[in-house]
Amino acid sequence: MMPRQYVWGTIAGTLVSAGALAYAQVALPSQILLSDYALVSGGLAPVVVGMLALAGACLCLAYGLAATDPARTAATRVLLLAGAAGLTMSVIFPTDPGTSQVGSVSGEIHRWSAAVVFTSLPVAGWTLARGRRPAPRWNAVRAMSVSSAVALAVYLASHPATLTSPLINGGAYYGLLERAVVLAEMGLLIAMALAIAAGRRAARSRPAPATADRPDLTEQPDRPDGQRLAA
Secondary structure (H helix, E strand, O other), X not given: OOOHHHHHHHHHHHHHHHHHHHHHHHHOOOOOOHHHHHHOOOOHHHHHHHHHHHHHHHHHHHHHHHHHOOOOOHHHHHHHHHHHHHXXXXXXXXXXXXXXXXXXXXXXXXXXXXXXXHHHHHHHHHHHHOOOOOOHHHHHHHHHHHHHHHHHHHHHHHOOOOOOHHHHOHHHOHHHHHHHHHHHHHHHHHHHHHHHHHHHHHHHHXXXXXXXXXXXXXXXXXXXXXXXXXX
């Protein structure tokens, strides 16, 4: 079973991140994109806390997978570490204020770092669930991975920097779509942690198979009374 500290670390980090960004959304002047809150008075702290907490959640999940199933989850762990690195780089290099065009080296790095985060997490969820038997917990991971990818595709199509944005009037709602991507990926991290924890717990609860040295006496064929094994 995945160690509890990694499960709770993933969940706690994700919830702290969601709370910090929700605080910025409610308490600060409205901004189009979440990273824009770092540019207004009082907005830097919640944005930094939110991004670093989510990076911590990615790291907790990656280390939990390493402790639980290192051979099968190598690709997933690499993608989670890439997401954590992207979030950290987004903190170090802030976005450019109020423009869809690249205005500085910092803004360019921030946007590419955000792109790494947005793309790596849905793929991480899919690689973790790939090849596993159908079960509600894995179906939830698959559904969240697909939802994150679809939300990301629509967000990218609606962003003012793209050619498709004027065709779908994306400038009117691309900020809302960015929030949908972030929330979907937060839910995906929690679903991944719970799926691994539940899967390992179920495996540990199964009875050990019978062996030649330790026969299974729970299911014996019917015998005459005189030949039954003594209790």
